[in-house]
Protein backbone atom coordinates (compact mmCIF):
# COMPACT_ATOMS: atom_id res chain seq x y z
CA UNK A 1 0.00 0.00 0.00
CA UNK A 2 1.26 3.50 -0.88
CA UNK A 3 2.08 5.64 2.15
CA UNK A 4 0.39 9.07 2.32
CA UNK A 5 2.87 11.93 2.00
CA UNK A 6 2.95 14.14 5.09
CA UNK A 7 2.84 17.94 4.89
CA UNK A 8 4.17 20.66 7.14
CA UNK A 9 2.98 24.27 7.02
CA UNK A 10 5.42 27.05 7.92
CA UNK A 11 4.04 30.59 8.00
CA UNK A 12 6.06 33.79 8.19
CA UNK A 13 7.49 36.81 6.44
CA UNK A 14 10.95 35.45 5.58
CA UNK A 15 12.32 38.91 4.81
CA UNK A 16 16.12 39.10 4.21
CA UNK A 17 16.26 35.27 4.16
CA UNK A 18 18.87 34.17 6.69
CA UNK A 19 20.38 31.21 8.56
CA UNK A 20 17.59 31.13 11.16
CA UNK A 21 15.11 30.59 8.32
CA UNK A 22 17.34 27.91 6.78
CA UNK A 23 17.59 25.98 10.07
CA UNK A 24 13.83 26.12 10.54
CA UNK A 25 13.15 24.89 7.00
CA UNK A 26 15.78 22.13 7.27
CA UNK A 27 13.94 20.87 10.35
CA UNK A 28 10.65 21.15 8.49
CA UNK A 29 11.95 18.82 5.78
CA UNK A 30 12.92 16.29 8.48
CA UNK A 31 9.43 16.43 9.97
CA UNK A 32 7.39 15.91 6.80
CA UNK A 33 7.69 14.96 3.14
CA UNK A 34 6.26 18.21 1.77
CA UNK A 35 7.27 21.62 3.14
CA UNK A 36 4.77 24.40 2.47
CA UNK A 37 5.81 27.98 3.26
CA UNK A 38 2.96 30.49 3.55
CA UNK A 39 4.28 34.02 3.16
CA UNK A 40 2.74 37.09 4.74
CA UNK A 41 1.69 39.77 2.25
CA UNK A 42 3.41 43.16 2.17
CA UNK A 43 0.14 44.81 3.27
CA UNK A 44 -0.14 42.52 6.30
CA UNK A 45 3.47 43.19 7.35
CA UNK A 46 2.88 46.93 6.98
CA UNK A 47 -0.25 46.71 9.09
CA UNK A 48 1.30 44.41 11.71
CA UNK A 49 4.79 45.91 12.05
CA UNK A 50 4.14 49.45 10.82
CA UNK A 51 6.81 48.97 8.11
CA UNK A 52 6.96 47.25 4.76
CA UNK A 53 9.39 44.33 4.48
CA UNK A 54 12.69 45.21 2.78
CA UNK A 55 11.98 42.56 0.14
CA UNK A 56 8.64 42.60 -1.69
CA UNK A 57 6.39 39.56 -1.65
CA UNK A 58 7.58 38.61 -5.16
CA UNK A 59 11.22 38.87 -4.06
CA UNK A 60 10.61 36.84 -0.89
CA UNK A 61 8.73 34.22 -2.91
CA UNK A 62 11.59 33.86 -5.39
CA UNK A 63 14.16 33.32 -2.63
CA UNK A 64 12.08 30.95 -0.49
CA UNK A 65 11.15 28.91 -3.59
CA UNK A 66 14.84 28.44 -4.31
CA UNK A 67 15.50 26.91 -0.87
CA UNK A 68 16.16 23.19 -1.30
CA UNK A 69 14.00 22.30 1.72
CA UNK A 70 10.88 24.03 0.36
CA UNK A 71 8.39 22.29 -1.91
CA UNK A 72 5.50 24.76 -2.14
CA UNK A 73 5.26 28.50 -1.56
CA UNK A 74 1.82 29.93 -0.91
CA UNK A 75 0.63 33.41 0.08
CA UNK A 76 -1.37 33.90 3.26
CA UNK A 77 -3.81 36.43 1.85
CA UNK A 78 -5.95 36.08 4.97
CA UNK A 79 -3.39 38.10 6.94
CA UNK A 80 -4.33 37.76 10.60
CA UNK A 81 -6.63 34.87 9.72
CA UNK A 82 -4.49 31.98 8.50
CA UNK A 83 -7.38 29.51 8.40
CA UNK A 84 -8.12 29.73 4.63
CA UNK A 85 -4.45 29.24 3.77
CA UNK A 86 -4.03 26.39 6.25
CA UNK A 87 -7.19 24.67 5.05
CA UNK A 88 -6.34 24.80 1.36
CA UNK A 89 -2.97 23.19 2.15
CA UNK A 90 -4.32 20.65 4.66
CA UNK A 91 -1.06 20.09 6.55
CA UNK A 92 -0.36 17.36 9.12
CA UNK A 93 1.85 19.77 11.08
CA UNK A 94 2.24 23.49 11.62
CA UNK A 95 5.83 24.38 12.42
CA UNK A 96 7.08 27.57 14.07
CA UNK A 97 10.14 28.82 15.91
CA UNK A 98 9.60 28.87 19.68
CA UNK A 99 9.70 32.69 19.81
CA UNK A 100 5.92 32.23 19.46
CA UNK A 101 4.25 29.35 21.29
CA UNK A 102 0.99 27.89 22.51
CA UNK A 103 -2.10 30.07 22.81
CA UNK A 104 -0.30 33.24 21.71
CA UNK A 105 0.66 31.60 18.41
CA UNK A 106 -2.80 30.08 17.93
CA UNK A 107 -4.32 33.53 18.49
CA UNK A 108 -1.89 35.03 16.00
CA UNK A 109 -2.95 32.47 13.40
CA UNK A 110 -6.63 32.85 14.36
CA UNK A 111 -6.98 29.15 15.05
CA UNK A 112 -8.05 27.17 18.12
CA UNK A 113 -7.15 23.82 19.66
CA UNK A 114 -10.56 22.62 18.44
CA UNK A 115 -9.64 23.65 14.87
CA UNK A 116 -6.41 21.64 15.18
CA UNK A 117 -8.28 18.64 16.56
CA UNK A 118 -10.98 18.76 13.88
CA UNK A 119 -8.43 18.91 11.07
CA UNK A 120 -5.93 16.57 12.74
CA UNK A 121 -3.09 19.10 12.67
CA UNK A 122 -0.23 19.01 15.18
CA UNK A 123 1.75 22.05 16.30
CA UNK A 124 5.54 21.57 16.30
CA UNK A 125 8.08 24.05 17.66
CA UNK A 126 11.72 24.42 16.78
CA UNK A 127 14.19 26.33 18.91
CA UNK A 128 14.45 29.91 17.59
CA UNK A 129 17.98 30.61 16.33
CA UNK A 130 19.05 33.34 18.71
CA UNK A 131 21.98 35.00 17.02
CA UNK A 132 20.23 36.05 13.81
CA UNK A 133 16.95 37.56 12.68
CA UNK A 134 15.66 39.97 10.07
CA UNK A 135 15.67 42.68 12.75
CA UNK A 136 19.30 41.86 13.72
CA UNK A 137 20.36 42.01 10.05
CA UNK A 138 18.74 45.43 9.68
CA UNK A 139 20.65 46.61 12.77
CA UNK A 140 23.91 45.29 11.29
CA UNK A 141 23.24 47.13 8.06
CA UNK A 142 22.50 50.36 9.90
CA UNK A 143 25.87 50.10 11.70
CA UNK A 144 27.70 49.37 8.44
CA UNK A 145 26.20 52.46 6.85
CA UNK A 146 27.16 54.78 9.71
Ligand code: CTP
Nearest residue numbers: 012013014020024096097128129132133134135
Ligand atom coordinates in the same frame (compact mmCIF):
# COMPACT_ATOMS: atom_id res chain seq x y z
N1 CTP B 1 12.87 31.90 12.87
C1 CTP B 1 13.77 31.12 13.61
N2 CTP B 1 14.98 31.66 13.99
C2 CTP B 1 15.29 32.93 13.66
C3 CTP B 1 14.39 33.72 12.92
C4 CTP B 1 13.19 33.18 12.54
O1 CTP B 1 13.49 29.96 13.92
N3 CTP B 1 16.43 33.43 14.06
C5 CTP B 1 11.56 31.35 12.50
C6 CTP B 1 10.40 32.04 13.19
O2 CTP B 1 10.17 31.54 14.48
C7 CTP B 1 9.26 31.75 12.24
C8 CTP B 1 9.95 31.77 10.85
O3 CTP B 1 11.35 31.59 11.11
O4 CTP B 1 8.75 30.45 12.49
C9 CTP B 1 9.71 33.05 10.07
O5 CTP B 1 10.13 34.10 10.89
P1 CTP B 1 10.26 35.63 10.46
O6 CTP B 1 9.35 36.46 11.27
O7 CTP B 1 10.20 35.75 8.98
O8 CTP B 1 11.81 35.93 10.84
P2 CTP B 1 12.56 36.91 11.85
O9 CTP B 1 13.98 36.90 11.39
O10 CTP B 1 12.32 36.54 13.30
O11 CTP B 1 11.93 38.36 11.58
P3 CTP B 1 11.87 39.65 12.53
O12 CTP B 1 13.24 39.92 13.06
O13 CTP B 1 11.37 40.74 11.59
O14 CTP B 1 10.87 39.34 13.64
